[in-house]
Amino acid sequence: MKHVLIPTKLDKVAKDILTAKGYAVVQDAETDMATLAQQHPETEALIVRSEKVTPAIIDALPNLRTVVRAGAGYNTIDIKYARRKNVDVMNTPGANANGVAEEVFAMALAAYRHVVPADVDTRKGGWEKKKFMGRELTGKTLGIVGLGNIGQLVAKHSYGFDMKLLAYDPVVSESKAQEYGAKLVGLEQLFSEADIITLHIPENDETRGMVNKRLLSLVKKGAMLINCARAGIVNEDDIRAIKAEKELLFCTDVFPADEAGPKPVADIADVMLPHLGANTKEANFTAAKRAAEQIVAYFESGVNTYVVNKGIPDDLNENYQQLAYRLALIARSYIGRGTPVRQIRCSFYGELSKFSKWFYSPICAALSEHFEFQQDPEEALRYLQEKGIGFELRNADESKRYGNSMTIDLESGAKVVSLRGTITENNLMVSRLNDFDHVYFVPRGNAFIVEYCDRPGVLSMITRACGDADINIEDIHAPRDSEAKHAIAILKTSKPVPPEMVEAVGKEVNAKVAFTVNLS
Numbered sequence: 226m227k228h229v230l231i232p233t234k235l236d237k238v239a240k241d242i243l244t245a246k247g248y249a250v251v252q253d254a255e256t257d258m259a260t261l262a263q264q265h266p267e268t269e270a271l272i273v274r275s276e277k278v279t280p281a282i283i284d285a286l287p288n289l290r291t292v293v294r295a296g297a298g299y300n301t302i303d304i305k306y307a308r309r310k311n312v313d314v315m316n317t318p319g320a321n322a323n324g325v326a327e328e329v330f331a332m333a334l335a336a337y338r339h340v341v342p343a344d345v346d347t348r349k350g351g352w353e354k355k356k357f358m359g360r361e362l363t364g365k366t367l368g369i370v371g372l373g374n375i376g377q378l379v380a381k382h383s384y385g386f387d388m389k390l391l392a393y394d395p396v397v398s399e400s401k402a403q404e405y406g407a408k409l410v411g412l413e414q415l416f417s418e419a420d421i422i423t424l425h426i427p428e429n430d431e432t433r434g435m436v437n438k439r440l441l442s443l444v445k446k447g448a449m450l451i452n453c454a455r456a457g458i459v460n461e462d463d464i465r466a467i468k469a470e471k472e473l474l475f476c477t478d479v480f481p482a483d484e485a486g487p488k489p490v491a492d493i494a495d496v497m498l499p500h501l502g503a504n505t506k507e508a509n510f511t512a513a514k515r516a517a518e519q520i521v522a523y524f525e526s527g528v529n530t531y532v533v534n535k536g537i538p539d540d541l542n543e544n545y546q547q548l549a550y551r552l553a554l555i556a557r558s559y560i561g562r563g564t565p566v567r568q569i570r571c572s573f574y575g576e577l578s579k580f581s582k583w584f585y586s587p588i589c590a591a592l593s594e595h596f597e598f599q600q601d602p603e604e605a606l607r608y609l610q611e612k613g614i615g616f617e618l619r620n621a622d623e624s625k626r627y628g629n630s631m632t633i634d635l636e637s638g639a640k641v642v643s644l645r646g647t648i649t650e651n652n653l654m655v656s657r658l659n660d661f662d663h664v665y666f667v668p669r670g671n672a673f674i675v676e677y678c679d680r681p682g683v684l685s686m687i688t689r690a691c692g693d694a695d696i697n698i699e700d701i702h703a704p705r706d707s708e709a710k711h712a713i714a715i716l717k718t719s720k721p722v723p724p725e726m727v728e729a730v731g732k733e734v735n736a737k738v739a740f741t742v743n744l745s
């Protein structure tokens with residue numbers, strides 16, 4: 226039975242769907258998430274809305290396999306940490322988009338027609354027609370930043386108001402924008418020409434602080450900025466600086482934290498709502514339903530379409546990362562764990578060349594157990610720099626026709642080791658080790674590797690030692706190098722060969738190198 230924790234206000238449809246499928250569901254929106262995590266360490270799936278999913282929460286749930294954000298924005302979830310812990314994070318794209326798109330018009334109309342202050346004043350007995358002179362949406366230019374699920378619906382809903390549409394989205398094509406009646410323009414043009422600018426982009430390293438002094442200096446006098454995306458996208462101090470001069474109207478639904486208390490933005494916001502964009506019965510139902518259905522599909526059919534932290538591009542076969550890890554692990558063991566690696570050189574051939582950076586972390590994980598396989602490529606490069614290990618990505622010489630394969634060389638002072646590998650018939654395959662071409666062994670299980678000066682009888686000494694130690698040999702390859710001086714015995718053994726036996730065999734056969742490596 227799978228255990229699901231829902232520490233948030235979410236339509237009961239999620240719990241109903243999961244319970245009907247036999248899942249054990251705890252839903253509790255009153256207790257804080259840290260306490261719930263302590264109380265339910267059996268949790269395998271977590272469904273959240275805007276709650277923060279921190280490393281501490283992830284660590285408190287050792288069985289966690291997936292976190293589902295019932296919604297679009299997942300900036301409150303530490304997706305990188307989740308990846309490192311093998312936790313898949315999903316969102317439910319589009320499920321609540323209409324709620325936000327309608328809120329945009331609620332805000333624009335409220336700001337143009339002074340709905341909130343006029344209501345307050347009229348209730349107090351006022352009758353301020355001149356003070357509350359409004360403006361109309363019809364004929365105005367609407368600038369949509371981010372033409373995704375929400376942006377597209379904003380475009381569609383604007384048709385009734387007969388507005389001119391501009392859009393900025395680096396991923397969307399001109400023809401796609403035209404389908405929504407929008408003209409694709411640059412960000413600067415959009416800010417200069419739009420009467421109303423509405424933001425529908427995620428908050429990430431690229432977009433944080435994107436709406437700044439420079440862009441705001443371009444807006445027309447009396448323009449309106451609507452932020453129903455995330456607070457961090459807009460530099461609110463820069464709005465404060467130009468608000469009076471530009472007579473800028475500012476509507477916001479998003480704040481640095483979803484919590485009660487004074488709002489520093491209150492002095493510059495014309496309309497301010499407590500993150501209500503997706504807070505409709507319809508959006509809550511749809512997002513809850515989608516979250517539950519995605520969990521069922523994930524556990525029962527392995528569907529990972531909505532995973533946002535896969536860590537690698539969709540079209541890269543993850544087994545190639547395993548290959549990089551195993552090649553580097555064998556190379557590391559060949560050099561000897563006690564000898565520091567000083568230089569890594571690698572080449573990625575064929576289709577793999579465009580994915581080069583995705584092999585950096587598996588290589589680092591093979592060098593150090595303190596580095597995790599799923600860390601970012603940038604973290605891997607930083608790690609190597611900190612450790613003083615040189616890294617060279619060589620241009621792959623495609624004239625060699627190696628297909629989709631990789632070569633990983635490690636250097637440590639005098640010792641250099643080079644391995645090449647590929648995947649054939651879905652098996653990881655080591656094809657070369659130093660000058661030993663065509664070694665063709667599958668890097669899995671316990672390997673015992675001995676390199677020696679080629680002469681009769683050595684192989685039988687090694688296999689006899691294994692038999693004497695009650696170690697079964699499951700597979701054996703013993704190619705000679707290109708000059709036929711050395712041979713290498715690569716044995717796959719039923720259990721690990723103990724270190725004292727490695728040493729004894731090494732001495733007996735006068736080995737150049739003898740080592741074991743666990744490739745399970």
Ligand SMILES: NC(=O)C1=CN([C@@H]2O[C@H](COP(=O)(O)OP(=O)(O)OC[C@H]3O[C@@H](n4cnc5c(N)ncnc54)[C@H](O)[C@@H]3O)[C@@H](O)[C@H]2O)C=CC1
Binds near residue numbers: 453
């Ligand atoms: N206020 C609320 O209650 C809600 C807010 N949101 C926020 O709205 C955001 C957008 O939601 P959706 O439209 O559902 O997401 P989406 O993923 O469907 O669309 C986002 C669009 O932004 C574009 N984009 C990404 N970076 C960009 C950049 N630097 N400049 C211009 N365009 C860029 C993407 O290409 C994509 O087309 C979410 O990330 C979330 O933060 C979402 C739902 C509810």
Ligand SMILES: O=C(O)CCC(=O)C(=O)O
Binds near residue numbers: 274275298500
């Ligand atoms: O769940 C909510 O109310 C917030 C929705 C939201 O911001 C999102 O889906 O990104």
